[in-house]
Amino acid sequence: MTMHSDDEQAVSPGIQKYIDTNNEYLERRDKYIDDVVKNLKFDTIAVHGLYTVEDAIEDYDGAIIEPVFLSSSQAYRDSDELEAALAYLIPTWCYSRIANPTTYYYEWTLALLEGYDFDGGTSCCSTSSGMAAIMMAVQPFLVHTKEHVFEERNFLATAQCYGGTYQLFSVRLEQERGVECRWIEDPTDIDAWASRIDENTRFLYGELPSNPQQGFFDIEAVADLAHSHGLPLIIDSTVATPVLTRPLELGADIVVHSATKYLNGHSDVIGGAIVSEDRDLGERIRDQQRISGPVPGPLDCWLVLRGIKTLHVRMKRHCENAERIAEFLVGHPAAGNVLYPGLPTHPQHELARRQMQGFGGMISFDAGSFERARTVVASTRLFQLAESLGGVESLISVPAEMTHASVPAEVREKIGLTNGLVRLSVGIESADDLIADLQHALDQP
Numbered sequence: 001m002t003m004h005s006d007d008e009q010a011v012s013p014g015i016q017k018y019i020d021t022n023n024e025y026l027e028r029r030d031k032y033i034d035d036v037v038k039n040l041k042f043d044t045i046a047v048h049g050l051y052t053v054e055d056a057i058e059d060y061d062g063a064i065i066e067p068v069f070l071s072s073s074q075a076y077r078d079s080d081e082l083e084a085a086l087a088y089l090i091p092t093w094c095y096s097r098i099a100n101p102t103t104y105y106y107e108w109t110l111a112l113l114e115g116y117d118f119d120g121g122t123s124c125c126s127t128s129s130g131m132a133a134i135m136m137a138v139q140p141f142l143v144h145t146k147e148h149v150f151e152e153r154n155f156l157a158t159a160q161c162y163g164g165t166y167q168l169f170s171v172r173l174e175q176e177r178g179v180e181c182r183w184i185e186d187p188t189d190i191d192a193w194a195s196r197i198d199e200n201t202r203f204l205y206g207e208l209p210s211n212p213q214q215g216f217f218d219i220e221a222v223a224d225l226a227h228s229h230g231l232p233l234i235i236d237s238t239v240a241t242p243v244l245t246r247p248l249e250l251g252a253d254i255v256v257h258s259a260t261k262y263l264n265g266h267s268d269v270i271g272g273a274i275v276s277e278d279r280d281l282g283e284r285i286r287d288q289q290r291i292s293g294p295v296p297g298p299l300d301c302w303l304v305l306r307g308i309k310t311l312h313v314r315m316k317r318h319c320e321n322a323e324r325i326a327e328f329l330v331g332h333p334a335a336g337n338v339l340y341p342g343l344p345t346h347p348q349h350e351l352a353r354r355q356m357q358g359f360g361g362m363i364s365f366d367a368g369s370f371e372r373a374r375t376v377v378a379s380t381r382l383f384q385l386a387e388s389l390g391g392v393e394s395l396i397s398v399p400a401e402m403t404h405a406s407v408p409a410e411v412r413e414k415i416g417l418t419n420g421l422v423r424l425s426v427g428i429e430s431a432d433d434l435i436a437d438l439q440h441a442l443d444q445p
């Protein structure tokens with residue numbers, strides 16, 4: 001390939017042929033998104049994503065669902081095609097750390113769902129876990145802008161968050177890399193966010209509803225604040241999923257997910273995803289991931305993609321079951337301080353009604369003490385004592401000694417994560433059976 005001095009690339013006719021073919025494909029795809037997908041309802045996009053009848057017939061032997069491409073590398077027709085691919089002149093997949101057809105369909109489906117009803121384009125980069133998604137999402141904002149100069153950097157994050165996130169921010173970023181994490185204990189207090197921003201702030205980060213305390217805040221208000229300082233807002237929307245809340249539409253810039261949870265929904269994969277409303281930023285994140293490498297395997301992507309096809313149906317049932325169980329718990333004397341955004345007693349219930357379409361499948365309550373919590377979780381027969389959430393089966397856990405054990409006790413106390421807190425991930429079984437199971441467990445002496 002020869003290069004013009006003004007950086008415009010002059011390519012050989014052999015390479016140009018591939019560029020033209022691929023440009024035709026991209027035009028067809030963008031037109032399909034604009035003319036067809038943008039007019040489809042959320043539930044239809046969840047099932048079909050970007051996989052068309054034409055894709056199935058022309059490219060995949062008529063396979064009615066997206067095939068799994070386990071191959072680590074792609075073979076090329078000739079050196080021209082290879083050269084065009086390696087120079088990123090054509091969108092092929094090349095090598096599975098760089099891209100993969102199964103991954104492609106999964107990422108597009110999630111990008112379209114998070115971007116549903118949103119005017120701009122969205123892009124998605126899948127990762128090997130939810131933690132990898134969080135790390136990859138914050139990374140572009142932490143780079144030093146001056147050569148060989150250590151710059152003061154800080155960011156703001158909701159203190160009520162998943163224990164792994166707490167550890168990533170407070171240990172990996174703050175202690176080991178010198179990036180100050182300024183924890184926001186009450187995210188509903190916009191002045192608290194505003195007063196912690198200074199010229200070294202790089203981004204704002206929030207998890208909601210937070211795992212496990214159901215912390216909540218006004219995404220639009222925090223996004224407006226972030227943007228008034230030229231900063232991005234990153235939201236961990238794992239617990240809500242795009243069925244219940246779409247943070248990009250409310251002004252957030254990046255959404256991260258643990259795909260391990262509701263997106264996959266069947267507790268058989270670890271995965272994550274980053275969806276960004278700015279395609280350039282999305283590309284930057286993807287580039288960085290290609291080099292650092294925490295990519296998901298194609299089979300894992302396919303499992304999440306399969307899960308997403310039923311996400312809207314599952315979330316509806318998770319919400320219905322959780323609402324009934326939350327009401328049951330409120331009426332049981334052994335369950336104190338029931339935390340669920342769907343309850344009128346939740347401090348942000350009214351905001352949750354506006355910001356969510358359904359209140360999710362996670363509930364927490366206080367069993368009174370560590371010992372009582374242990375008795376309850378040992379006494380259920382359907383709710384399994386396990387980490388994680390968001391699967392079709394119901395799980396029960398004691399966050400203080402499980403998912404949030406890495407959060408120091410004094411911090412747990414400050415953010416309302418008591419020793420007796422029990423977290424339920426309500427599955428899609430019969431609510432009657434789940435209530436009977438909890439009744440039995442809570443009635444134990």
Ligand SMILES: Cc1ncc(COP(=O)(O)O)c(C=O)c1O
Pocket residue numbers: 129130131132162164165207211236238239257258259260270271272388389
């Ligand atoms: C809200 C939230 N974000 C992120 C994560 C991390 O996801 P993963 O376990 O897929 O790395 C979790 C895991 O429980 C979570 O609950």
